[in-house]
Amino acid sequence: MNDVIQLFNIQKPIEFDFSNSLQDIYRQSFSDDTTACSSRNFFIILDNDKAQESSFYHGLLIENKTLNKQKILIGKIHIYDSILSPVTTDFKKNLIEMEVVWIKRFLDGVVEHLTTRESEGRKLTNHNSIRMSLGHIINKIAEIGCLTVDDNVINVPVEKYISSIIESACNELAKLAGGRAFLAGSIIDMLVTFKIINTIYLA
Incomplete structure (x- = not known):
């Protein structure tokens, strides 16, 4: 308070x-380290290092100041990959x-x-x-x-x-x-x- x-x-x-709240949501919802992907192929990741290390995310991320300052990254895929999980x-x-x-x-x-x-x-x-x-x-x-x-x-x-x-x-x-x-x-x-x-x- x-x-x-x-x-x-x-x-x-x-x-x-x-961002911390989203991390808790991921932990509550999934048993493994995953990224939730929507039915329209949008996704959100919270780990900047993960985004930088994996070539999968290159070119997929969308800039948004409000989310980025919370270290929340959004993106959209064109072809589904096992690195993502359905919501x-x-x-x-x-x-x-x-x-x-x-x-x-x-x-x-x-x-x-x-x-x-x-x-x-x-x-x-x-x-x-x-x-x-x-x-x-x-x-x-x-x-x-x-x-x-x-x-x-x-x-x-x-x-x-x-x-x-x-x-x-x-x-x-x-x-x-x-x-x-x-x-x-x-x-x-x-x-x-x-x-x-x-x-x-x-x-």
């Missing part, structure tokens, strides 16, 4: 970094769950920040517009939970819908955090990162 609160210290903003249902569920963890973490930070601010003699969290925005985010988190319970099948329409919910929740968080979210960059980085990754793996 302390790290999240520091997000709002503009002098020393905390940068959003999803599994477990991988998708673990990805969604981890993104929700980050959304909750930022939500806690935003709420903590708003409780220290006042407008018209009341804490911001006591204003109806703020409460409604917080309610929308909480409802989105709950809806994702309902769609990803153990026995539910995640198919393409559901994946796209969940991706849109996550994007909407991130947008709502950015609005709640106000200009500080844009100055620190963290919530915006989260929005961009999740949109790119979900376009690759959940669409």
